[in-house]
């Protein structure tokens with residue numbers, strides 16, 4: 001009976017997110033240093049136009065991962081404040097811009113236009129905390145990275161994005 005319920009739930013999930021249900025990559029992150037390492041790894045694989053949707057509850061580690069990503073990509077110990085109030089912080093180097101957004105305080109998805117995020121999705125690397133606030137503005141091909149608590153640590157559940165990027169992450 002329990003198995004039947006689990007199968008039904010899996011099928012329901014597969015119907016809602018067909019790709020996601022088939023290809024979730026799960027990476028254990030027992031310590032904060034593992035989140036830092038994952039941020040740096042993603043930074044080494046990212047290219048202009050890649051969008052990373054950082055999901056998970058308050059305190060999951062989204063900003064920590066974004067900070068590690070930005071520092072690794074820029075190659076310096078940049079000050080990376082959480083964009084809780086500014087909503088967006090933009091960083092740049094020769095390779096192009098990195099947009100770090102925290103949309104927790106977004107009141108309407110159309111504010112995404114005002115922030116210039118629609119254009120940034122095309123040309124920049126974008127890291128978005130609280131991406132559920134995007135409504136229909138989320139890029140179709142974005143990588144979803146959900147941070148979940150596991151004891152005192154975390155795990156990352158990764159779906160979508162470029163398949164070569166997901167494969168590289170899975171290969172370590």
Ligand SMILES: Nc1ncnc2c1ncn2[C@@H]1O[C@H](COP(=O)(O)OP(=O)(O)OP(=O)(O)O)[C@@H](O)[C@H]1O
Nearest residue numbers: 029030031032035058059060061062063064153154
């Ligand atoms: N793998 C991990 N194991 C244990 N602690 C972690 C791990 N990764 C990050 N943390 C810790 O989680 C805490 C919260 O991180 P952070 O501020 O990045 O969360 P957040 O998801 O951005 O929260 P908010 O939704 O409020 O913006 C930090 O103290 C960070 O060091």
Ligand SMILES: [Mg+2]
Nearest residue numbers: 062063082129
């Ligand atoms: Mg945050």
